Amino acid sequence: MNKPIGIYDSGTGGLTVAKAIAEMLPNESFIYFGDTAHLPYGDKSKESIQLYSKRISDFLIGKGCKALVIACNTASAHAYATLTERHPEIPIINVVDPTVEYCVKDKSYKKIGIIATKGTVTSRIYPRKIKKVNPEIQVFQNATPLLAPMIEEGFFNNRISQTVINSYLSAKNFKEIDALILACTHYPLIKKEVERYFKDNVAVIDSASVVATVTKNVLIKNNLLSSSQIPSRQFFVSDYTKAFEKTAKLFFGEKITLKEDRIWD
Structure with missing residues (x-):
């Protein structure tokens, strides 16, 4: 199925997971969302993280994502159960x-x-x-x-x-x-x-590499592997800064273009 994988984190950290997925599944497209308006998640309440995760998952699934990877340990701990209940129509993978x-x-x-x-x-x-x-x-x-x-x-x-x-x-x-x-x-x-x-x-x-392996297995199990030879990789943030784009290059290992989408407005 030539639809993208949705991946999200509070910032650039989840790009390590995105990079591992790109290396293991080179034919797969993905849409990455970094919630830079609220980073870091580590000191936020459980309720806040669940709220952010709901909005981000709605955004990614609204863009046609066939699976969702919660590329953040804190969000995995606090929001995984909430998201699986909210979106039973797609497989959701956490990092924990x-x-x-x-x-x-x-x-x-x-x-x-x-x-x-x-x-x-x-x-x-x-x-x-x-x-x-x-x-x-x-x-x-x-x-x-x-x-x-x-x-x-x-x-x-x-x-x-x-x-x-x-x-x-x-x-x-x-x-x-x-x-x-x-x-x-x-x-x-x-x-x-x-x-x-x-x-x-x-x-x-x-x-990162462990989650990439699990993501591959989940796509195979659900018959969701892509056959595309030209994958699309999109990167969104909730608050854009030049410094973030520079840091994102360090995480992903190559230059990427970030688009801002203020999904909270």
Whole structure:
């Protein structure tokens, strides 16, 4: 089916997921929406995130999207159930469930650490879902509120970012973990720095490639794969700035053209 996939996030972070989907499914078109008017989602209330997600999903489905990817951990935690009820007509993929499934499948992970926004940590969605599958796994999570804004501003792979990352990762409850989940779609851009801190002794898991694989499987299962040889890639934001377009290029890996659509007006 040659209709686009809808992908949304509060800002540029979800572009790591969009990039992974584009690489895994090169024939697929997609429409990306970054809710820059409300970023970051990590410190917003559950009710606000549900409201934003409803409006964005209506916008994307109104543009003919055949599936929806919630490319934000906080929105996945707070709005996934709401959106599946609101839009039963299309498959909806969140970033939490595929990541949890990937982690619990590896029997060597006995102690799992999680870094995420305050919203994701407060929801306790990762510990609940991991423990539901395997109660024996120990889960330790810490909120890392400086990371997403830092990455949005282009601060990664430098001394400033490494110092901030090291400070967060030196928390006592992260001693002797087997794996660390980067539970924010901004964080794949600092994966190398996180691995550097742990000296490659801890498995560092980001959701982008995992979610891309699940998206492919969902499209196959629902007979929704595209046969188009010339995919269309559209990028929308709720509040346009030049700086955002520059940062978006860093996330997606190539120049993209952003269109502003003030869906809140």
